Amino acid sequence: MTLQKGRFSFGDYLEQNPQVRRLLRIVAVIVLVILGGLLVVWAVNLYTWDGFVARASKSVINGLALSMLLFLMVSGFFLIFGLCDVINFAHGAFFMLGGFLGFVIYLGTEAVFLDPALPFSIVFGANHFAMSVTAFVVSALGATVVMALVGGGIEFFTVRRLYGNPIAQILLTVGFMFILTQIAEIVFGPPQFSYFLIPNSQINYFFIMGIFDFGGGLQFAVYRIFLIFLGFAVAGLMFIGFRRTRIGLQIQAGIEDSEMVEALGTDIRGLFTIVFMLGAGLAGLSGAVLVPWIGANSGHGLTYLIYAFVIVVVGGAHYGRFEGTFFGALIVGLSIQFAAYFVPFLENIIVFIIMVIILIIRPGGLTGHE
Amino acid sequence: MKDLLEIENAHVYIGSFYVLQGISLVVPKGEVTLLLGRNGAGKTTTMKSVLGIYPPKRGKIFFKGEEISSLPTHKIVNKGIGYVPDTRRIFGTLTVEQNLIVSLRKGSSRNDMQERLEIIFDLFPDMKGFMKQRAGTLSGGQQQMLAVARALMNENDLLLIDEPTEGLSPLLAKKLIDSLDRLKEFATILLVEQNFRTVSRLGDNYYIFDNGKIVHEGNNMAELIEDKALVAQYLGVSI
Numbered sequence: 026m027t028l029q030k031g032r033f034s035f036g037d038y039l040e041q042n043p044q045v046r047r048l049l050r051i052v053a054v055i056v057l058v059i060l061g062g063l064l065v066v067w068a069v070n071l072y073t074w075d076g077f078v079a080r081a082s083k084s085v086i087n088g089l090a091l092s093m094l095l096f097l098m099v100s101g102f103f104l105i106f107g108l109c110d111v112i113n114f115a116h117g118a119f120f121m122l123g124g125f126l127g128f129v130i131y132l133g134t135e136a137v138f139l140d141p142a143l144p145f146s147i148v149f150g151a152n153h154f155a156m157s158v159t160a161f162v163v164s165a166l167g168a169t170v171v172m173a174l175v176g177g178g179i180e181f182f183t184v185r186r187l188y189g190n191p192i193a194q195i196l197l198t199v200g201f202m203f204i205l206t207q208i209a210e211i212v213f214g215p216p217q218f219s220y221f222l223i224p225n226s227q228i229n230y231f232f233i234m235g236i237f238d239f240g241g242g243l244q245f246a247v248y249r250i251f252l253i254f255l256g257f258a259v260a261g262l263m264f265i266g267f268r269r270t271r272i273g274l275q276i277q278a279g280i281e282d283s284e285m286v287e288a289l290g291t292d293i294r295g296l297f298t299i300v301f302m303l304g305a306g307l308a309g310l311s312g313a314v315l316v317p318w319i320g321a322n323s324g325h326g327l328t329y330l331i332y333a334f335v336i337v338v339v340g341g342a343h344y345g346r347f348e349g350t351f352f353g354a355l356i357v358g359l360s361i362q363f364a365a366y367f368v369p370f371l372e373n374i375i376v377f378i379i380m381v382i383i384l385i386i387r388p389g390g391l392t393g394h395e
Numbered sequence: 396m397k398d399l400l401e402i403e404n405a406h407v408y409i410g411s412f413y414v415l416q417g418i419s420l421v422v423p424k425g426e427v428t429l430l431l432g433r434n435g436a437g438k439t440t441t442m443k444s445v446l447g448i449y450p451p452k453r454g455k456i457f458f459k460g461e462e463i464s465s466l467p468t469h470k471i472v473n474k475g476i477g478y479v480p481d482t483r484r485i486f487g488t489l490t491v492e493q494n495l496i497v498s499l500r501k502g503s504s505r506n507d508m509q510e511r512l513e514i515i516f517d518l519f520p521d522m523k524g525f526m527k528q529r530a531g532t533l534s535g536g537q538q539q540m541l542a543v544a545r546a547l548m549n550e551n552d553l554l555l556i557d558e559p560t561e562g563l564s565p566l567l568a569k570k571l572i573d574s575l576d577r578l579k580e581f582a583t584i585l586l587v588e589q590n591f592r593t594v595s596r597l598g599d600n601y602y603i604f605d606n607g608k609i610v611h612e613g614n615n616m617a618e619l620i621e622d623k624a625l626v627a628q629y630l631g632v633s634i
Contacts, residue, residue, distance in 0.1 A: 271496055278486040278497045285484045288446055289545065290472040290500045345488070 053385050064367065079242030084363045090249035090318070092358025093256020095332055096351055097311035100263065101304030102333045103342050103350045107280035108300045110191075111184060114198040117330030118205035119176060119305045123168045123312025124321030125209055128220050131164035131316070161222075161317075168313035169306045176305020180298050188297075202326055209323040216324025222317045233317040248317055255314065259307075260351065267347070276300060280345050332357060335376050339383050341390025349392040356383075356391075398457075399424045399553055399583045400445065405454035405464075407444045414440045416607040417454070422553065423600065427584045429616075431591045432604030433631055438587040439481055441604075442555045445585075446478060447471045459552070473500060477546030477582070481557035483538045487531025491522070491541055494530050498548040508548070514581070515544045518574050536567040543574070547581070554578065557587045560594075568593055591630060595620060603629050 039046040072080065102116045113119075138145040138156045149156040179201060187193045213220065222233060235247035267273040279286045279296060287293040312321070337343050340353025357376050364375040371378070383390065400422040407415035415437050422428045430438040443449045445456055447468040456464040463471045472478065486494050495515075499508060516523055519540045525533060530541060539559060546554055559575065560568035576597055578584065588594045591601075595616045603611040603625075610629060613619060620626070 268493075271499060274489060274493050274497045278489060278494070281486050281488060282484055284448065285480065285486075286497065287468045288448065288472060288478045288480070289498045290469050290549065291497075292467075292469045294467075 050386055053382060057382060075242055080366045082243055083245070084359070084366045086245045086249055086253070087365075088359035088362035089355075090252040090256075090358075091362055092355045093253050093260075094311050094315055095329075095336060095358050096256055096354035097259055097307050097314075098329060099333045099336045099342075099350045099354055100260075100347070101307035101311075103337060103347065104276070104300050104307075105304040106337070106343070107345055107347075108276055108283065109180075109184070109188070109297045110283075111188075111194050111198065112191075113304070114195060114330060115179070115201035115205060116304070116308055116333055117328065118202045118209075118326035119172055119308035120312040120315075120329050121209060121321070121323065121325040122175070122205055123172050123309030124316050124325060125213060125220070125312075126168040126171050126309060127164045127313025127316045128222065128321045130167040130313075131160055131222055134160040134163045134167075164316075165310055165313045169310040172309025172312075173302040173306030176308075177298055177302035179305075180301035184301070185294065185297070202330070206323060206326045209326075213321070213323055216322055219320035219322045220316065221320045246318075252314060252318070259310075272296075272299070277347075332376070335380050337390075339376075339380050339390055341387070341393025344389060344393035346392040349390060352391050397423055399459060400585065401457040402441070402445070403455045403457070405441075405444060405451040405456060407440055407449050407451050409440065409449055414449075414607050415444065415451070418607075418609055419454075420602050420609065420612070422583060422585050424552075424583055425579075426599035427579060427586060427597050429591065429594060429598040429601040430585065430587045430604060431589075431601055431630060433629070434589065436604035437607040438604050439557055440607075442478075442557055442585070442587060445471070445555065446476070475550070475552040477549065477551035477554045479542050479546050479554065479556040479559060481561065481587070483542040485530045485533075485538050485541050485545070487529070489530055490527055491530050491533070492526045494541055494545060495548050498545040500549050503549065511548050511550075515547050518547070518577060519544060535562050536564075536571070539563060539567075539571060540574075543571075543578075547578075551582055554582045554584045556584060558589065559586070560588065560590060572597060592620065605629050 039049070098116070098120050101119075102113060105111055105113045105116070135157065137143060138149060138160060140146065145156075149159075183197055184194065187197060210216075233248050237245045237247060237250065239245075267277055275286055275291050275296060279291075279293065283293050286296075312325070315321070315325075336350060336353035336357050338353075339356055340346075340349030340351070342349030342353060356379060360375045360379055361372060364371040368375075387393070398421040402418055402420050405415055405418045406413070407418075418437070418441060420428075420441075430441060432438055440449060444451050445458075445463075447463070447466055447470075451464055454464070455462055458471070458474055458476070461474070463474065486497065489497065495512070496508070521537070522540055522544060525537060530538065533541065543556070543559070546556075556575070559571055563571065572593060575584070575586075575594075579597075584597075586594060586597065598616045600614045601612065601616065601619060602609050611625060
């Protein structure tokens with residue numbers, strides 16, 4: 026082992042001493058198993074069996090719902106990073122803006138639907154449930170489309186000039202994050218205020234507030250189960266799109282080597298704009314469907330940006346593996362919800378603890394290289 | 396029109412490096428033109444400036460009589476240029492078939508693809524066997540076949556082929572050169588090669604590069620091989 030020019034990192038040390046890394050890895054696994062075991066023992070002592078099952082099942086459902094939401098958001102972040110090589114610091118702000126857009130569009134659509142002077146009141150009649158569900162779908166799609174246009178516009182007018190200049194890109198996207206966050210604060214107030222959909226219609230009873238009751242404490246919010254399905258549906262669509270369509274394959278190929286894709290005859294700049302629109306649209310969609318559950322909040326921009334980073338690093342998506350975002354989101358979403366139900370004081374930091382452990386065991390994340 | 400590609404006094408910079416210092420060359424239709432010279436002489440840069448990746452600061456490039464020197468890469472390529480890069484640069488996470496689909500240009504149909512595949516399988520019969528395989532798991536020779544096949548997915552008038560035999564065993568290299576020989580009937584070829592003896596039977600014309608300039612040109616490969624002094628000075632000792 027030699028010290029080189031006074032610069033020496035723990036990573037280099039591990040590189041030179043694979044047996045130490047192996048040892049650390051074994052120690053980390055043992056610590057993890059013991060910690061997990063202790064948690065289970067502690068939980069079993071603390072709760073009755075029924076209470077334990079109820080909490081565990083709720084953590085699973087809520088965790089999956091949160092994971093899917095995070096996955097929708099992070100897949101947009103990943104696409105922009107993968108193809109355009111831009112770390113979009115404004116992605117959390119896109120997500121936050123999507124939430125407010127969903128909120129505003131929902132209220133606007135509902136008002137239009139309820140207006141007796143317009144034909145919608147005849148279409149829906151007294152069926153407030155159908156009306157509110159339609160309004161909700163309109164709000165989610167509306168937020169997606171508006172954010173796609175905002176993202177595409179930002180790419181076309183600003184980011185486009187800065188490809189190949191990472192420092193300027195970071196400054197630019199960080200700037201957009203602050204600008205968008207501040208606009209949201211001016212309009213909707215500081216992060217102390219969260220906005221939820223509390224409609225004056227039957228959506229209140231079934232779709233958002235509705236509960237599946239299986240008895241014995243097994244109650245699940247309908248909306249969160251809907252989120253799980255939505256996440257899987259969008260993931261499935263994207264998976265098929267990436268495998269089966271030429272443009273999907275071009276995006277994948279571009280993530281590997283964008284210059285070569287262009288040299289084969291594809292307008293790569295056009296593809297960049299499309300990917301920015303897709304990424305921002307996904308952020309808008311996930312922000313909008315978050316509103317009925319966690320709400321729209323001007324502080325989400327930063328919180329969810331950090332989650333996006335953790336998910337990418339944990340999943341190993343920075344090595345260009347799309348699956349990485351999916352597994353990363355699962356780990357982050359589930360661990361946050363499990364912590365919330367079993368060890369509430371860890372809720373806000375559990376993801377970072379897990380990130381540190383995973384980075385020690387597998388420095389490249391779950392799907393990346395060692 | 397006899398000359399498919401014409402470069403007129405091109406000066407090319409990469410960053411602040413003055414790489415091509417006034418290159419002029421022509422690629423006649425239906426023939427194979429070789430760019431020879433040592434590592435770093437400017438052969439690959441010449442190709443990349445034709446493709447618009449490093450557009451010339453001064454000078455002009457004409458393709459089919461049309462000036463292309465200020466067009467973006469994809470527009471140049473879509474005029475009918477196929478590119479086989481020097482380190483293959485296949486898309487390793489995609490399958491071979493998906494690599495070929497990515498190479499299809501806008502407006503090509505399933506039928507076109509089938510037609511092109513027939514030409515490719517005729518040239519590289521082995522490829523049928525690994526169409527569904529992930530390209531990253533292919534051997535060097537197979538990857539090179541894929542890299543050439545990618546350029547054949549569209550009807551191109553000109554093929555730019557950069558160091559095709561690099562890293563291949565002599566036997567594989569010979570097989571590949573045989574295939575390239577048959578490619579001549581489909582397209583005009585501009586070929587970069589360091590190891591000029593392996594491709595000497597392909598070439599109709601050649602240009603020798605040294606330090607970003609063309610120092611010698613001719614159209615008789617046999618004479619070039621005999622010219623020991625020239626070979627030693629500009630092409631190094633190739634074994």
